Amino acid sequence: MSISVQAQAADVPLEKLKLPDGFKIELYADDVPNARHMARGDKGTLFVGSRRAGKVYAVVDTDGDHKADEVKVVAEGLKMPTGVAFKDGDLYVSAVTSILRLDDIESNLDNPPKPVTITDQFPDKHHGWKYIAFGPDGWLYVPIGAPCNICEEKDYANIQRLKIEGDKVAKTETWAEGVRNTVGFTWHPQTKHLWFTDNGRDMLGDDIPPCELNTAPVAGKHFGYPYCHGNDIVDPEFGEGKQCSAYVAPVQELGPHVAPLGVKFYTGDQFPAEYKNQVLIAEHGSWNRSKKIGYRVTLVTLDDEGNATSYEPFIDGWLQGEEAWGRPVDVLVMPDGALLVSDDKAGVIYRVSYEG
Numbered sequence: 028m029s030i031s032v033q034a035q036a037a038d039v040p041l042e043k044l045k046l047p048d049g050f051k052i053e054l055y056a057d058d059v060p061n062a063r064h065m066a067r068g069d070k071g072t073l074f075v076g077s078r079r080a081g082k083v084y085a086v087v088d089t090d091g092d093h094k095a096d097e098v099k100v101v102a103e104g105l106k107m108p109t110g111v112a113f114k115d116g117d118l119y120v121s122a123v124t125s126i127l128r129l130d131d132i133e134s135n136l137d138n139p140p141k142p143v144t145i146t147d148q149f150p151d152k153h154h155g156w157k158y159i160a161f162g163p164d165g166w167l168y169v170p171i172g173a174p175c176n177i178c179e180e181k182d183y184a185n186i187q188r189l190k191i192e193g194d195k196v197a198k199t200e201t202w203a204e205g206v207r208n209t210v211g212f213t214w215h216p217q218t219k220h221l222w223f224t225d226n227g228r229d230m231l232g233d234d235i236p237p238c239e240l241n242t243a244p245v246a247g248k249h250f251g252y253p254y255c256h257g258n259d260i261v262d263p264e265f266g267e268g269k270q271c272s273a274y275v276a277p278v279q280e281l282g283p284h285v286a287p288l289g290v291k292f293y294t295g296d297q298f299p300a301e302y303k304n305q306v307l308i309a310e311h312g313s314w315n316r317s318k319k320i321g322y323r324v325t326l327v328t329l330d331d332e333g334n335a336t337s338y339e340p341f342i343d344g345w346l347q348g349e350e351a352w353g354r355p356v357d358v359l360v361m362p363d364g365a366l367l368v369s370d371d372k373a374g375v376i377y378r379v380s381y382e383g
Contacts, residue, residue: 029195036246039373040352041360044344049299052270052342055367055378056086056095062369063375064158064211065166066111066118067169070133073359074101074118075376083108083120083129083306085136086376091355093365093378101129101139102241109210110159112167119167121157123151126169126189126196146189146196150174152206158289163219166190166200172208177253179265186212186223186243200231201245205274207249211289211357216304219335220244223309224287224308226258233316236260238287239277240306240335248275278327279335284313285321290358297364298381305329305356307341309355320348324355324368342368342379 031051044052056062056073067073073086073095085104086095102108102120110121118132120142125147127142149155154172157273162168166188173184184206195286205224212223221243227236236256243250251274253265259274261269281287289309293302305328312322324342345353353373361367366379 029357039253039375043347043352044342045340045343049381049383050379051382052379053094054375055088055093057357058098058374059084059086059369059375059376060374061371062356062374063109063371064111065162065360065367065376066113067359068113068118068133072112072133072136073115073367073376074132076120078107078109078371079366081105081108083111083118084130084234084267087136093363093380095376099136101136102127102142105142106134107156109156112161114161114167119145119159119161119253121159123155123157124151124166126159127196140238143194145191145194147340148199150183152183152351156210158210158212162188162221163214164188164245164317168202168212168221170206170209171214173252176230177262177264179230179253184208186221200246201249202246204248205252207252207253210212211309213291215242215333216294218244221293222290222292222306222324224281224290225250225252225277226286227283228262229284230254230313231263232320234283236258237277237283237286238282240279240281240290240308241275241277242285242333243342249273250275250277261325278329278333279338280321281338282310282326284316287325288309288355288357291358291360293360293366294361295362295366296362297365301328302326307358307366309358311345311354312351319346319351319370322351322354324358338369345372 055295061077152174188204225239254269255271310321326341
């Protein structure tokens with residue numbers, strides 16, 4: 028099934044978005060309902076998951092003009108197929124309890140195959156929707172979010188990695204613990220270390236705790252949840268007798284309740300040199316704050332040792348007063364160096380380029 032690409036630019040107020048001088052934002056695809064996480068196929072197809080829509084889309088730019096010509100539905104009727112990952116010609120999709128695979132998908136966009144179930148081992152709990160991605164080691168990384176706002180439950184609040192052989196999971200390992208709910212991770216282009224965003228707990232007021240940007244270069248580290256948040260905030264319910272110094276501190280404390288989701292290092296050559304290998308984060312926006320914040324794409328600048336030196340908006344303007352007309356979810360660097368940003372509220376994909 029295809030969704031016709033329509034001229035909806037008048038309905039998407041791009042003029043409200045603020046970017047640094049020299050940057051331009053335009054619509055790449057303007058009819059991708061509830062667009063969530065993105066993955067690019069070897070032949071250039073952009074695959075996009077959804078949450079409420081229950082669909083997986085293939086966004087096709089047939090003439091190479093950096094605008095989608097067609098949006099095809101390659102899977103539907105799924106439960107929160109938020110995460111998509113592409114490997115060896117096949118598309119992997121997370122659907123809460125299951126990891127599914129659509130084989131040789133780019134050769135079959137008009138007649139997509141029936142999804143193969145790789146595993147259905149995951150719990151159907153709160154924070155069950157998942158971002159997924161293949162690491163440099165070839166394993167599929169999958170988060171298991173906390174089944175609550177704040178609780179201490181065995182086998183939750185972690186990041187796992189799966190070794191997939193054929194149609195089965197040959198091995199499962201826990202990579203990181205104490206991770207409340209990561210809905211975006213990536214690997215540093217030089218060190219190949221895992222970096223991830225984490226959504227802080229709710230119901231401690233407007234200003235605490237911060238959300239987080241973390242790195243897990245090796246397996247076995249604990250990032251504090253549910254005992255400690257940010258650098259030094261002991262949880263009032265579960266932190267008694269705990270020392271925050273016992274856990275891995277974030278590389279950068281992000282805004283409180285900004286809901287950071289997709290994260291990527293800028294690896295292209297189109298943006299100015301100071302952006303190279305720096306961190307771009309899609310902040311979905313707060314829901315339980317008396318004054319809303321987030322609803323933006325932010326930039327975390329790192330020094331040569333990987334320490335954060337600044338945290339600032341890169342794209343702002345989806346939030347107007349207390350009303351948000353868009354909510355960024357994911358970011359993806361394209362081969363030409365442009366940046367794609369998905370928006371599940373507006374149902375579009377943006378393209379950010381640098382013109383100098």
